Amino acid sequence: MKKIICFCLGLVGFTSFAQNLPVTFKSSKTSVDVEVGGKPFTSYFFPGQGVLKKAVLFPLISAKGTTITRGYPMAPRAGERIDHPHHVGMWLNYEDVNGYDYWNNSTNIIASLQSHKMGTIFHDAILSSKGGKKGELSTTATWVDESGKGQ
Numbered sequence: 001m002k003k004i005i006c007f008c009l010g011l012v013g014f015t016s017f018a019q020n021l022p023v024t025f026k027s028s029k030t031s032v033d034v035e036v037g038g039k040p041f042t043s044y045f046f047p048g049q050g051v052l053k054k055a056v057l058f059p060l061i062s063a064k065g066t067t068i069t070r071g072y073p074m075a076p077r078a079g080e081r082i083d084h085p086h087h088v089g090m091w092l093n094y095e096d097v098n099g100y101d102y103w104n105n106s107t108n109i110i111a112s113l114q115s116h117k118m119g120t121i122f123h124d125a126i127l128s129s130k131g132g133k134k135g136e137l138s139t140t141a142t143w144v145d146e147s148g149k150g151q
Contacts, residue, residue: 023135032126032137039065044137045074045089046123053105054121055141058089073108085110093121093143100145119145 021037032044039061046055052074060069071077073085086106095103100119109118120143127138143151 020133022133023131025129025131025135025137027126027129032129034135034137036063036135039063042089044126044139049120049122051107052088053086053107053118054091054093054102055123055139056089056091060090073106097143098145098151100151102143117146119143119151 023041024035024038026033026035030045030047034041034043042057042060044055045052045058058069058074059067059071061067069089070080070087072080072082074088076082085108086104088106093102095101097119099117101113101116102119102121104113104116105118105120109116122142122144124140124142127140128136129138130136145151
């Protein structure tokens with residue numbers, strides 16, 4: 001299976017450098033929390049295919065502490081729209097890769113998209129995390145079709 005290496009969080013390095021604050025990482029079973037200056041910035045979140053069909057950065061939090069990503073579907077908030085369940089945090093993927101839709105795939109596909117061939121992005125591993133004056137998180141992921149064949 002073809003593996004794609006993702007380098008995430010370049011924005012963290014820029015934010016940290018601009019404010020001269022240290023970036024730190026805290027790993028758990030399904031996420032890597034990123035803090036800037038001891039305050040939450042985001043989490044690289046990979047809860048598994050039963051919850052999300054891709055790893056994401058969720059939530060994104062500004063330097064002033066404002067959450068800038070919507071909560072739905074992971075942490076819904078009152079009055080928030082509950083459409084587009086595949087719009088979770090921030091992530092990188094494409095709608096059409098070799099005829100498979102990686103953009104719209106979720107655990108709650110809307111009726112108009114259920115006939116699409118959906119692909120899934122499996123989080124494989126955290127390769128490294130480097131904190132300090134800037135942050136760098138390196139991961140690997142495998143993009144597969146519905147039969148598990150790599151793209």
